[in-house]
Amino acid sequence: MKTHDNLSTLDNSPRPYDRLPSFTTAELPKPIVEEAVGDTLNPEDVDDFATVTVMPYASMTSGDVVWIYFGQGGGGGEEIDAFLISANLVGRPVQMYVPKEKVSFFDMTTVTVYYAVHRGGALWARSEDLVLNVMTPTRWPAPYVEEADGDDLPEDAYGTRGVRTVVPQHADMQAGDVIKLFWEGGGNHYEDRIPILMPMDFRFSVRKETVDLWIGQTVQIFYTITRGATLIHSDVLNLRVAITETLLPALVMDRVVDGKLNLAEVADFVDFRVLPYERMRADDVVFVDLGPGAGNGGATVTILVTQNSVGAPLEDAFARFEVTPFVGQTVAVKYRVESATGHRESELLMVEVIEAAATLNPPNIPAVSNGELDPRQVLDGAQVIVPFVSLMQQGDRIVLTWDCTRDAGDHTDTGIVGGGTGDIRFTVPYDVISKGIDGIVTATYELVRSAVVIGAGSAVAFLIRRPELPAVVLVEADGGSLDPDDVPAQGASIEIASTALFALGDVVTLHWQGTTEYETSHTITAVDVGNSLLMKVPKALVVESNGTVVTVRYTIRRELTGDIETSPVSVYEVYGESGIGGLIVLGARNGDLDLCMSGSGRYLRAVSATTRDDLVAEWRYEGDVASESGVSFLDTQPGRLLHVRTDDASLSVLPLHLVGSGLDQSSPNGAAAFAARLSTGRPYAWGHVDYGGYIPPSLTELDIEEIHHTYGAFAALRSNGNVVIWGDERLGGAISPLPTNVAHLTGGHTSFAGIKRDGKLLAWGQPLHGGTLTPEASAVSDAKSVFANAWGYCAMRTNGHLLSWGPKDYGGEIPPAFKAYPHMSVRGNSSAFCALRTTGVVKAWGNETNGGKLSTEVENASNIAEIAASTYGAFAVITSERKILAWGRGDYGGQVPERIKQYNDIVEIVGIDYAFCARRAGGEIVCWGLPDYGGWLSPEYASEKFVQVTGTAVAFAALRANGTVLTWGVPARGGDSSAVQSKLVDIRAVYANTQAFAAIPASGGVVTWGLAAGGGMPTSDQMAVLNDYLRYDVPGTAVSASSPQGRALAAFKKSRMVASAAQ
Structure with a gap:
């Protein structure tokens, strides 16, 4: 069953394969099949789809669900679809489109067509059956063109006079019949007609200017015979008009690698394949020539094309002894096709024949x-x-x-x-x-x-590679924080581990960068070799740097080689004693590249633990010296540890806690999962096992930096650039070998893409959904970022120029006019992309209905500050005046209500499948889109203030400063949190997958709701792990275990434990 756009998230809908009970009422009339004539449906009268129409019925009501059935129970021919009747659809016909191949499935049989209306979750009424006879009529022979050679018409064959198209005499031809001749194809159409006075061959003259309409194309020529109410069709002549014959593609020889055939690897035969070629027909004879062919010093293999081999590769082989004479030479291999339509040849495959050592x-x-x-x-x-x-x-x-x-x-x-x-x-x-x-x-x-x-x-x-030197450890520090009162009078002790491999005569220079820069050097003696080295920084320098961030590193000048090596930088906050007590940070840490991340807020907020009022704090990523001051913080690097400090408190928000996978449409079995980065830095997962909810135990012991996802798989990036993956292999959960040296990752629907540390692109997963790079993308070596939509990817280079790959109609091909301009950011949705230029102008491409074509208002705007979010079929941007503009499908958020367009204080916008939610500077939120799917918020909450909003596919959750949560949207998929409302207190962050929400309380662990099997109800064992190891933050200035400073600190602590145990 396919899912209609209007109904892709309906819950509790009837199973389409359940036969509905028969009704004797005639309340609902039969449906109409537009292409049927009387009670007969001719598959040949169907172009691409047959149209089934349900006319407006009595008492048609908003909220009705109309299920249309074509050939129910017919196996491969059945087509079933459901349509939600919105207010705008009441009183309008409802149409379903049945693919031609499904109509043809019932050829020479009957098909039953009917529809049923559900109201209030139950069957309300059922229509009468429409029973149609499906039959393809007997055809008369195709016409022919006298000037053509079979189905080939060279341009010089018809000169200036045109051609004569002949309808041959037929045994059943009768006086009074009317012949109607058609030339069609390529968007052009020509027809002529003549009545039959007596049976004969009928020659229609077609002028040159008409024939020229199809130069370089194939035209379909056919005729009909009208006899009273009877219409007789002919077969079709596919005539190639002035098409220059091109060489057929070269054959394939699997043993030829880089143009070389090594006979040392061949036992008896050298296999080859002739791939299916254009106009391949039974009785074709294919001659495959090695060199000059048989009788001329080469060899020839002859293959007869049978009916069963049409459309399939032709496989055969040359004997080894036939190839041996060409050792040390480059030989041409080709094939020739002899058929009723003439002679054709393939391109040459040039093969260097060798016998390698x-x-x-x-x-x-x-x-x-x-x-x-x-x-x-x-x-x-x-x-x-x-x-x-x-x-x-x-x-x-x-x-x-x-x-x-x-x-x-x-x-x-x-x-x-x-x-x-x-x-x-x-x-x-x-x-x-x-x-x-x-x-x-x-x-x-x-x-x-x-x-x-x-x-x-x-x-x-x-x-x-010269391995990275160990980072220094400041012995008196607590993690990444140093209290000057803890430093003895002799000064702060800086330890450098023995893994620096000190050698006699090496000179070690320590660099302290605080309020004052300080350097001190030490020459390695015999006592130092093989041991750690302790160096001192005067206490006065530490006290002087109180209230700042300092960096510490060292260099080694090697005595034997003269090489100078530099260590990583260790960063410490120098502050007097402080605690976490007065400070709380709220908000989920969400990335902005994965396709589904449009449904996540990215601003964090600092509030007082006692009053929950806003606090001004200093925000600093681990390893950075500079910080940013403010109440809120735009988290652009959620994979990094984040230090937050006020005058009397400090904490560290752990990196990206959770991400979620899942199908967009409703799934009773919960087709979704969550993946977590635990406080230990290890990955964990729960939810539906087919969508990444099961993680192999071997992966749970690895440290990771980031997690990305597709519909049904997760990919985790480690600090060393290695990638590990799990989940559905068809949805990006498999690649061999695993990627290495990766700098950035992003996930689409069924594939992953990324950037390697050398700026090159990589991709894997479903090839039709961007899982395979184009030659243009493979050649890039300066990629900066990659953005996903459902069908492909768009990469931005360091100069701001863009390239994309995936299906052309869904954003996989950037219009040439866009490529010459630098851009700042890109966003994708289901089937389109949009990009923001440095001039404040937005451009879009892809599926026009779903946002690939800008509205006039947006097209003329040059004040766009941010591409804020997307839904399934629309985009929303924020202007420099902090106003909202949108385009795309109006019902999916592409039309902003006038009352919302007036606001000039928009901070951020979150988009889910069918709705947007915007948060204003004061914390108030406003929504638009499909009302039942998150696009409507009760007016009673209009003045409430919220910190952050996140969403499943069809529901929103908003976090208040007091740690409570408000939800709305589809109840079963997160819009109803009443079952866990008592637990939704003192919440620090709310995350989502497509089917469920997961909130992290202040004490750690997780509170979940939504579809149980999709992550909305972890098992007791899973909850035990999450309660023990899932944390939002830790007190003080923590150090990431995977950073050079963290690794040095861990080694230092381990050595101290070993030394203590030995005493």
């Missing part, structure tokens, strides 16, 4: 670990071992190639095989290795005997 074991580089070589571990050079194999003989040469992506790091060397069976060893100098730092090395070798390469080692690839 033997593949030997790869070289061994002992210092390489986990795909990396640390130059600090090979100061005397890196050893390379070529393992001895029986193929080697004394005197053979081994030529080592050390090929680095940094040209200065290339190296070659030659060794001689001795008289025994010992391995051959090489040493690559440190100088060469140091020049290749951050480059990728491919190490291989050749076995050479008498100037002939008889074998080659498999390649080994690895990265030369």
Whole structure:
């Protein structure tokens, strides 16, 4: 059953396959099938769809649900759809469109068509049955064109006089019949007619200017015979008019890799495939030629196309001995098609035939670990071992190639095989290795005997990387906060772990950047080697920096090499003792790139714990020195730890707590799930297992930074750039190998896309929904961000220019006129994109109905400040005057009510499937869109103030400053929170998937409501985990465990525990 736009979220609707009871009442008349004539429906009279019309019936009422049934129970031919009668549809016909292939399913049988009306959740009335005979009439032979060669009409064949189209005499042709001739296709139409006085061949003259309408196209030519009330159709002649014959595509040889065929890998036969070609017909004869073909020094394979093989690849093979004569040469392979329509040939496949050397074991580089070589571990050079194999003989040469992506790091060397069976060893100098730092090395070798390469080692690839130095640990600090009163008179102790690999004579310089900059150096002695190093910062400098943020780092000048290495920066807040008591932060931390994130607010708010009044606070992401002051904070980086501080209190809001997946439409089995980032940094999930609600245990032990989602899968990004995924493999939950070196991710409906750290794009999932990059996208190396709609993606480059991929009609192709301009931001919805230029102008493309075409008002606006949100079929923006503009489907929020258009204090807008909700500067909220799906809020709440709004697909939840929550929209999918209202107190944040809400209380854990199986009711075991490990914030200035500073702190604490246990 397909889901109609008007009804994609209806709950408690009847199952379409339940046969409705028969009614004897004639209250509802039969439906009408527009293409039927009398009681007969000819599939040939149906273009793409048959139209079933339900005329307005007596007592038609807003809120009725009309179910239309075409061939119910007919298996592959049935079509069933439901339509919600809104106020605007009362008194209007209701139409359902049945695909032609479903009509044809009933050919030569009957089909029953009827409809039923449900009112108040129950069956109200049922129409009479319309029973139609479905039959395709017998056709007369197709016409032909005298000047054509079969179905091919060259331009020079009809000159200036045009052509003659012949309707051949038919045995049943009768005087009084009327012939009507048609030329159609490509948006053009021509017809002519003549009465039959006596049976004969009838030649219709068609002028040149008419024929020219179809130059370069295929025209469909046919005729009808009218005999009284009877209409007889002919078969169709598909005539190719002045189409220049092109070469058929080359055949495919799977063993040909990069243009080379290695016969050493071939046992008996070299397989090939001729792909289905245009105008492929039974009785075609295909000749596949290797080189000049049989009898001329090559070979030929002959294939006869049978009826069953039409439309399928033709597979066969050349014998190995037929290919052997071409070793060392490049040979052309092609095929020829001989058919009733003429002779055609394919493009050439050029194949270099080789017999490659033997593949030997790869070289061994002992210092390489986990795909990396640390130059600090090979100061005397890196050893390379070529393992001895029986193929080697004394005197053979081994030529080592050390090929680095940094040209200065290339190296070659030659060794001689001795008289025994010992391995051959090489040493690559440190100088060469140091020049290749951050480059990728491919190490291989050749076995050479008498100037002939008889074998080659498999390649080994690895990265030369100097591992990051450990960050410093300020011993007296508590996490990321240092109280000057905790620093002894001797000064603050700075510890550098032994993993810095100190060597005798290295010079370590400590850099303190506070109110005053301070440096101190230390030369490594024999006592320091192999141990951690403790350095001091005078207490006076710490006290002087009270109330500020300081950074601490160090450099090492290596004695042996002269290299200078720099550590990561550790950041500390220097404040006197404070607590969390007077400060509360409210609001969910939501990203802005994933498709469904339009339904989430992004502003956080600081309030007093005692009065719940606004507080001015300092907001700072971990690792940053600068902070931002204000009551509210636009959270643009939810994957980072956020430090919040007032004069007497501080806390750290943990990164992105929850994200949600799920189908947009209502699903009784709860087709949705939640994924969490626990306070430990580990991922967790619950909800429907098919939509990401089950996470493999092996993944729950990994630290993650961010989580993104599609309809039914999750992808988590780790701090090292690796990605792990789980969920439905068809919806983006599978890719091999797993992506690495990833900087950014975003999720669409059924695929993921992202940006690698080198600026290149990647994608996986459903190919038709953006899961495969176009050549243009694959070539990009300066991508900055990626945005999703339901069908594809739009990427912004560092210069602000855009490119997109996915189906053209749904936003996958940017109009050329848009590409030359820089842009600031992009947003997608179900099937369109819009982009904001630096000039304050918005442009849109994709499905015009759903927002791909701007309204006149928006088209003329040049004061757009922000693309705020989208629904399924509309977009909303905020102007520089903080007013709202929208476009797209009016009922889905594309038409802003006049009362809302007057507001000039809009802060943010949240969009769900069919409605928008805007929050004003004072905290008041206003809604518009489909009323039952979140677009209407009771007037009693009009003056209430809220901190943040979030939404499922069809319901909203608004968080008040006092920690309580208001909900509205479809009750079953989150709009009714009455069952958990007593638990919705002291809430810090509310998150959502498409089917349910999840709120995090001050004490941690989660409160859920909505569809139970879609995350609205975790199991007791799941609740135990969430209650223990899901937290909104932690007191003080926390440090992320995955950051360099966090890793150093964890190692420091572990070493102290080990030392304490040893005492």
